[in-house]
Amino acid sequence: MTTVSERTAAAAAELERLGVGSVSTDPALITKVSSDWSRMSPVLQEKVPPGRYLADVVVRPARPEHVPTVLKVAFEHDVPVTPRGAGTGNYGQATPFDGGILLDLRGLDSITVGDGGTVTAGAGARMTAIDRVARAAGRDIWIFPSTKSSTIGGFVGGGSAGTGTIERGTTSDGYVVAATVAPMDGSGTMVTVRGDELTPFIHTYGVTGILVDVEVRTDPARDWTAVYAAFRSYADLVAVHRSLLDLPRLPRLASADEPALVPTLPAPVALDPTRHSLRVIVEASTVDELADRVRRGGGEVVAVFTDYTETDRLSGMSYNHPVWFLQRAHPDRRFFHMETGGTPLWDDPAAVRAVYPGPVHLHLELFGHGPGAMVVAGYRGEDDVLAGIPRLEALGVGVHSPHQWYVDRNVQIAIETARRTDPKGLLNPGKLTAAPPVDTRVNIGVRS
Numbered sequence: 001m002t003t004v005s006e007r008t009a010a011a012a013a014e015l016e017r018l019g020v021g022s023v024s025t026d027p028a029l030i031t032k033v034s035s036d037w038s039r040m041s042p043v044l045q046e047k048v049p050p051g052r053y054l055a056d057v058v059v060r061p062a063r064p065e066h067v068p069t070v071l072k073v074a075f076e077h078d079v080p081v082t083p084r085g086a087g088t089g090n091y092g093q094a095t096p097f098d099g100g101i102l103l104d105l106r107g108l109d110s111i112t113v114g115d116g117g118t119v120t121a122g123a124g125a126r127m128t129a130i131d132r133v134a135r136a137a138g139r140d141i142w143i144f145p146s147t148k149s150s151t152i153g154g155f156v157g158g159g160s161a162g163t164g165t166i167e168r169g170t171t172s173d174g175y176v177v178a179a180t181v182a183p184m185d186g187s188g189t190m191v192t193v194r195g196d197e198l199t200p201f202i203h204t205y206g207v208t209g210i211l212v213d214v215e216v217r218t219d220p221a222r223d224w225t226a227v228y229a230a231f232r233s234y235a236d237l238v239a240v241h242r243s244l245l246d247l248p249r250l251p252r253l254a255s256a257d258e259p260a261l262v263p264t265l266p267a268p269v270a271l272d273p274t275r276h277s278l279r280v281i282v283e284a285s286t287v288d289e290l291a292d293r294v295r296r297g298g299g300e301v302v303a304v305f306t307d308y309t310e311t312d313r314l315s316g317m318s319y320n321h322p323v324w325f326l327q328r329a330h331p332d333r334r335f336f337h338m339e340t341g342g343t344p345l346w347d348d349p350a351a352v353r354a355v356y357p358g359p360v361h362l363h364l365e366l367f368g369h370g371p372g373a374m375v376v377a378g379y380r381g382e383d384d385v386l387a388g389i390p391r392l393e394a395l396g397v398g399v400h401s402p403h404q405w406y407v408d409r410n411v412q413i414a415i416e417t418a419r420r421t422d423p424k425g426l427l428n429p430g431k432l433t434a435a436p437p438v439d440t441r442v443n444i445g446v447r448s
């Protein structure tokens with residue numbers, strides 16, 4: 001009986017002989033790419049600390065056709081393969097639990113704008129580069145995450161929502177037109193997947209196949225403006241936040257924070273730490289209407305930027321980022337967050353806050369059907385974190401836990417697909433189970 005390390009060494013030797021990009025056993029590189037941003041979760045810090053789970057080798061394909069070759073060799077040697085883009089996933093979902101090959105896809109970074117306006121990009125292309133190419137061609141990609149340096153393969157494989165979500169939903173809502181997928185079935189092939197057939201490959205952490213390239217939808221490019229506003233009360237903030245769903249053109253992003261989260265935001269203007277912050281990316285034609293609503297709602301427009309780079313900076317303060325900025329500013333204190341959605345976040349913030357021992361802070365986002373929020377509180381242990389889930393649900397707040405690494409969207413479809421595409425269970429082992437221990441399979445923000 002050989003070990004995974006021995007089998008991986010044999011596979012790596014064959015891959016080097018075949019010339020499939022770079023093959024590295026550099027310990028520093030292995031340590032770096034064997035962990036991701038799971039450090040945002042104090043629970044995962046304890047369970048998957050950097051260095052506890054290590055790949056045996058890092059393989060970085062240089063061309064699309066290298067991917068099926070890597071998978072064929074890995075299949076023949078019974079070697080696990082864990083795909084990785086930029087490693088910004090915060091659920092530990094790119095951790096190589098069983099060692100083997102860490103498949104670094106960043107070398108596949110081609111980007112093409114098609115005649116129909118879609119963009120096709122190699123799995124390792126960064127969202128920043130894709131957006132730049134799309135904008136130069138007069139197009140806006142539908143959605144990108146606040147981690148704009150992440151890859152399209154990682155965003156579709158492990159992310160969900162971001163700038164553009166208010167109008168265009170999540171990665172599961174028609175964002176992906178088609179994908180080239182390499183299965184782990186010994187065939188050494190790639191297949192093109194479209195339409196409903198894409199479901200098992202979106203937000204399933206690569207357990208059903210490796211995304212080699214992805215074609216995503218775009219809209220005609222618009223003039224986007226970054227608007228900063230401040231409010232004295234949560235109620236005033238919420239009144240404007242919810243009204244944004246009635247703007248003549250939906251905003252691209254609308255993030256909001258309580259005063260406690262404001263001081264650590266890296267904004268281009270001084271934000272008043274005693275007031276609630278609202279930050280919106282709106283189409284230029286709706287800026288006056290937004291400013292009017294802010295003023296009539298008792299708020300103040302603090303700054304308006306028409307430069308596109310400033311809208312990017314605003315995106316960089318959305319979704320999980322304010323939580324991370326808080327954690328970074330207070331390394332001596334431990335904060336955790338829950339990803340949540342539902343109108344009680346607007347209507348009954350006191351009840352939401354009461355779910356955890358205080359102080360509890362809310363970072364709001366806007367979806368097409370209501371608010372989402374990162375509920376942020378001091379960490380007192382995993383049991384305390386998990387105890388809040390049923391309490392939030394009892395309030396009518398949907399919860400997605402960022403404290404576990406199991407596939408939690410379309411689990412059954414993924415299991416059925418993986419039976420065919422990964423019969424030996426070698427793709428990203430340990431992430432797919434019929435009954436994830438934390439039952440939090442609510443698709444926050446996904447349109448139903």
Ligand SMILES: Cc1cc2nc3c(=O)[nH]c(=O)nc-3n(C[C@H](O)[C@H](O)[C@H](O)COP(=O)(O)OP(=O)(O)OC[C@H]3O[C@@H](n4cnc5c(N)ncnc54)[C@H](O)[C@@H]3O)c2cc1C
Binds near residue numbers: 082088105151157158
């Ligand atoms: C501060 C912070 C803010 C964030 N904000 C957002 C946000 O706004 N929206 C959001 O959706 N997420 C957000 N995330 C999570 C993360 O950024 C997204 O999941 C991201 O898009 C992942 O991209 P990546 O290239 O870093 O992928 P990785 O972290 O490398 O991988 C993510 C998952 O996808 C799998 N994978 C990677 N490449 C492929 C491939 N080619 N084929 C199949 N599977 C693959 C990996 O195995 C892993 O399971 C945030 C995280 C942090 C730390």
